[in-house]
Amino acid sequence: ETGVTQSPTHLIKTRGQQVTLRCSSQSGHNTVSWYQQALGQGPQFIFQYYREEENGRGNFPPRFSGLQFPNYSSELNVNALELDDSALYLCASSPTSGRPTEAFFGQGTRLTVV
Amino acid sequence: SQKIEQNSEALNIQEGKTATLTCNYTNYSPAYLQWYRQDPGRGPVFLLLIRENEKEKRKERLKVTFDTTLKQSLFHITASQPADSATYLCALFHGSGNTGKLIFGQGTTLQVKP
Numbered sequence: 001e002t003g004v005t006q007s008p009t010h011l012i013k014t015r016g017q018q019v020t021l022r023c024s025s026q027s028g029h030n031t032v033s034w035y036q037q038a039l040g041q042g043p044q045f046i047f048q049y050y051r052e053e054e055n056g057r058g059n060f061p062p063r064f065s066g067l068q069f070p071n072y073s074s075e076l077n078v079n080a081l082e083l084d085d086s087a088l089y090l091c092a093s094s095p096t097s098g099r100p101t102e103a104f105f106g107q108g109t110r111l112t113v114v
Numbered sequence: 115s116q117k118i119e120q121n122s123e124a125l126n127i128q129e130g131k132t133a134t135l136t137c138n139y140t141n142y143s144p145a146y147l148q149w150y151r152q153d154p155g156r157g158p159v160f161l162l163l164i165r166e167n168e169k170e171k172r173k174e175r176l177k178v179t180f181d182t183t184l185k186q187s188l189f190h191i192t193a194s195q196p197a198d199s200a201t202y203l204c205a206l207f208h209g210s211g212n213t214g215k216l217i218f219g220q221g222t223t224l225q226v227k228p
């Protein structure tokens with residue numbers, strides 16, 4: 001186990017709804033990254049938070065937003081859900097930003113949009 | 115455009131043989147490359163990191179090579195076991211300063227038959 005926990009593990013939402021996914025990072029890690037993984041694909045970078053500030057963003061629309069809290073846990077919010085948002089959402093924590101240290105992934109949240 | 119490609123077809127091998135997985139990239143000059151293992155419905159788990167000035171890295175039955183001229187990394191599992199069956203992801207670290215992200219290939223599924 002990596003020490004990174006995500007909740008919930010599974011979620012079903014209706015198109016147009018909003019969703020919040022949560023991640024508790026490993027102790028001592030100040031950087032959290034979120035990834036979207038569609039079936040049969042590799043994870044795609046959504047954004048990264050470092051010390052409560054967004055610190056890099058991938059090619060995702062503004063309806064994907066996030067937060068990082070003082071304890072370095074994080075949330076991913078997705079508004080106006082679309083069917084294509086159905087995927088495994090992964091949170092990864094690392095001890096620092098900007099260095100290629102290993103990323104510690106949570107087990108993911110499987111989001112299904114119907 | 116920038117691309118990371120792994121064998122999209124599943125790799126089926128017999129127990130005890132050496133599995134070799136390929137990761138090719140274009141339009142990147144990564145200083146680091148990582149390999150992860152992912153089991154169905156789980157988050158990726160870090161295996162190895164190799165730097166551009168390292169030609170080869172080993173960890174137990176795992177070996178990774180990194181050829182920056184060919185823009186290719188090879189991942190070997192020697193004396194493979196059925197428990198090695200999983201999807202293997204290669205990832206490049208892309209960043210500068212205090213920001214960085216992992217860019218993943220689509221993964222190669224390995225099936226080791228007893």
